[in-house]
Amino acid sequence: DIQMTQSPSSLSASVGDRVTITCRASQNIRRYLNWFQQKPGKAPNFLIYATSSLQRGVPSRFSGSGSGTEYTLTISSLQPEDFATYYCQQTYSDPPTFGQGTKVEIK
Amino acid sequence: QVQLQESGPGLVKPSQTLSLTCTVSGGSISGGTYYWSWIRQPAGKGLECIGRINASGRTNYNPSLKSRVTISVDTSKNQFSLKLTSVTAADTAVYYCATGEIGGPDDFDIWGQGAKVTVSS
Numbered sequence A: 001d002i003q004m005t006q007s008p009s010s011l012s013a014s015v016g017d018r019v020t021i022t023c024r025a026s027q028n029i030r031r032y033l034n035w036f037q038q039k040p041g042k043a044p045n046f047l048i049y050a051t052s053s054l055q056r057g058v059p060s061r062f063s064g065s066g067s068g069t070e071y072t073l074t075i076s077s078l079q080p081e082d083f084a085t086y087y088c089q090q091t092y093s094d095p096p097t098f099g100q101g102t103k104v105e106i107k
Numbered sequence B: 001q002v003q004l005q006e007s008g009p010g011l012v013k014p015s016q017t018l019s020l021t022c023t024v025s026g027g028s029i030s031g032g033t034y035y036w037s038w039i040r041q042p043a044g045k046g047l048e049c050i051g052r053i054n055a056s057g058r059t060n061y062n063p064s065l066k067s068r069v070t071i072s073v074d075t076s077k078n079q080f081s082l083k084l085t086s087v088t089a090a091d092t093a094v095y096y097c098a099t100g101e102i103g104g105p106d107d108f109d110i111w112g113q114g115a116k117v118t119v120s121s
Helices: none
Strands: A004-007 A010-013 A019-025 A033-038 A045-049 A062-067 A070-075 A085-090 A102-106 B003-007 B018-025 B035-041 B048-054 B059-061 B069-074 B079-084 B093-099 B115-119
Touching: A004 A085, A010 A019, A019 A033, A019 A085, A019 A102, A033 A062, A045 A062, A070 A085, B003 B093, B018 B035, B018 B093, B018 B115, B035 B069, B048 B069, B048 B079, B059 B069, B079 B093
Parallel strands: A010 A102
Antiparallel strands: A004 A019, A019 A070, A033 A045, A033 A085, A062 A070, A085 A102, B003 B018, B018 B079, B035 B048, B035 B093, B048 B059, B069 B079, B093 B115
16 A cells, blocks of 8 residues: 655644645655545545645635655645644555644644 | 435444445436545544445455455445444444545545444443
8 A cells, every 4th residue: 555644743823824734655646646624523625636636615725736755735824714634645546545634723 | 416424323343244324415326437435534543445336336445454345336225335344443433435526536525424433342
């Protein structure tokens, strides 16, 4: 299986901050990388697919980039509703695997 | 808009079989080229893909669970189901059904609300 490693595991930030989360794959996943947001007690919400394509309805403050084994999710200006846990997921090879999550908390 | 809803027992005894059903509404399980997936999440932990099935019954399972998992589809009821045998406490988790409308089979843009399953005697 392809291992996905996110950093940091958690971070504290203030409203308006720029936040970047990194996801590293154990091998080249050729931009087959998705991002999800999950709030407590809720199912994950699909944010970004294929590294940088924004899912319909997702605010433009979210963006993704990367290639090869290194990918990033950026929130340009953190909003109160963005405090959540974020997961990356590779879909390059079976089984699809997720990172361990990055919890974004209020500073 | 397709919606998914999990159902099944919330408590399963060790060594028994966990059984969950996902009901598809707002669309046909046979429509399009959808794959229908099961994903689980132990409390406070990350997400693990269990496996997927398409309307024709073609399945793919996570090798780590393959010996214990069966996913099936009932097109007449617009449902697909998960069976996990010989469960232990390590199988305690929230189980989600999910599918992808916009891209590949693992681009999960539609999720059920989740079913919490506890394995305990």
